[in-house]
Amino acid sequence: MQEKVVFITGGSTGIGKSTAEKFSERGSTVVIGDVNVEEGQKTADELGVEFRECDVSDWESTKFVVESIVEDHGRLDVVINNAGIGSTDTIEEMSIEEWRKIMAVDLDGVMYGTKAAVPHLKETEGCVINTASIYGLVGDVGATAYNAAKGGVVNFTRSVANDLAGHNVRVNSICPGFVDTPLIQEAMADEDFKNHILGETPLGRVAEPEEVAEVMVFLASDRASYMTGANIPVDGGWTSH
Numbered sequence: 426m427q428e429k430v431v432f433i434t435g436g437s438t439g440i441g442k443s444t445a446e447k448f449s450e451r452g453s454t455v456v457i458g459d460v461n462v463e464e465g466q467k468t469a470d471e472l473g474v475e476f477r478e479c480d481v482s483d484w485e486s487t488k489f490v491v492e493s494i495v496e497d498h499g500r501l502d503v504v505i506n507n508a509g510i511g512s513t514d515t516i517e518e519m520s521i522e523e524w525r526k527i528m529a530v531d532l533d534g535v536m537y538g539t540k541a542a543v544p545h546l547k548e549t550e551g552c553v554i555n556t557a558s559i560y561g562l563v564g565d566v567g568a569t570a571y572n573a574a575k576g577g578v579v580n581f582t583r584s585v586a587n588d589l590a591g592h593n594v595r596v597n598s599i600c601p602g603f604v605d606t607p608l609i610q611e612a613m614a615d616e617d618f619k620n621h622i623l624g625e626t627p628l629g630r631v632a633e634p635e636e637v638a639e640v641m642v643f644l645a646s647d648r649a650s651y652m653t654g655a656n657i658p659v660d661g662g663w664t665s666h
């Protein structure tokens with residue numbers, strides 16, 4: 426991982442922060458991009474990585490940050506499109522605004538991060554890793570927009586893997602089950618929801634962010650050199666039944 430320049434969106438907290446730490450420990454140059462400036466700067470200081478303000482739902486913002494990384498570091502090897510927001514609305518509860526917001530961050534954001542990086546990844550024969558979800562592989566109650574966006578990420582991953590295979594740029598996604606991050610704290614405070622989650626997870630617990638981050642590092646490494654177009658569940662067995 427040394428000499429690799431890694432850009433992680435949504436790196437201020439949760440899975441992104443843990444992933445930043447894992448790459449940094451292995452000697453990579455890590456840049457995190459996030460809309461949460463205060464938390465992002467705090468994380469960057471704590472981990473000794475770089476922070477840049479970036480709104481992944483905005484093409485210009487995302488492209489600007491990617492270009493600035495290449496300008497400053499001369500290359501880009503790994504892009505991790507990880508920024509995301511949740512939604513617990515059913516089709517009847519969900520407003521049109523909510524649908525658009527989830528699509529903008531969780532699906533458009535993945536496309537923007539990938540599209541901005543492609544010219545640079547072709548130079549380095551680098552790779553893209555998208556954070557999808559088990560909710561991109563299966564449906565559940567109260568996740569209409571999130572299910573749709575993450576399902577989009579899963580098939581986007583397959584599609585772009587085909588587009589870029591000829592350039593030796595690999596594109597994969599990780600599909601986490603429930604992970605102990607700020608994203609799920611509110612939902613997990615509801616006992617019924619928590620019991621549903623734990624009941625659906627054969628390992629009987631949520632994941633620690635590190636358990637997802639380690640798979641990110643593997644996918645970016647040469648050890649995963651024959652993997653592209655894959656959507657890897659890291660889910661305690663959720664999608665096995």
Ligand code: NAD
Pocket residue numbers: 434435436437438439440441458459460461479480481482507508509510511530556557558559600601602603604605606607608609
């Ligand atoms: P998190 O809330 O800790 O991290 C998400 C980060 O994305 C935050 O730092 C947030 O500020 C940032 N973000 C939100 N909107 C953004 C935007 N427009 N531009 C840039 N950054 C933005 O949650 P997490 O669980 O670490 O989530 C990371 C990814 O993992 C998300 O894509 C999420 O959907 C996915 N995921 C999480 C779980 C889980 O159970 N926690 C399960 C499956 C998938």
